[in-house]
Amino acid sequence: MSPLRTEISRLWHQVNREMRSLLDDAFRQSAMPPPVYFMLREIVREPGITVSELSRRVAMVKSHVSRTVDHMADRGYVRKESDP
Structure with missing residues (x-):
């Protein structure tokens, strides 16, 4: 080199x-743990993002992302809505 x-x-x-x-x-x-920060960053970039897409973007299994989003919703950081 x-x-x-x-x-x-x-x-x-x-x-x-x-x-x-x-x-x-x-x-x-x-x-704030790094995974939560990275999830929030993606949610802010794309409001209404699905858990499946979020898990793909942050490279984490869907079940972990879903539980983390549930905790964030319980604390009022995000709002969960049904996917139509």
Whole structure:
């Protein structure tokens, strides 16, 4: 590998580690687990998204997503509606 590619790769890994650290700190301070954040992000992007589509987008099994959405609905974070 050329010296330039090696340096770019090293810098990319350094940026990635720093971003991961910042995200970990943010999640710890918010008391919101990362899966909940990613689900809420997708729900905000597409109101009315189905649990099946949500589970595909966040790469989690449908049963786990469904239980998590139920908990979010119980806390008033989201509203569940029947799919017509």
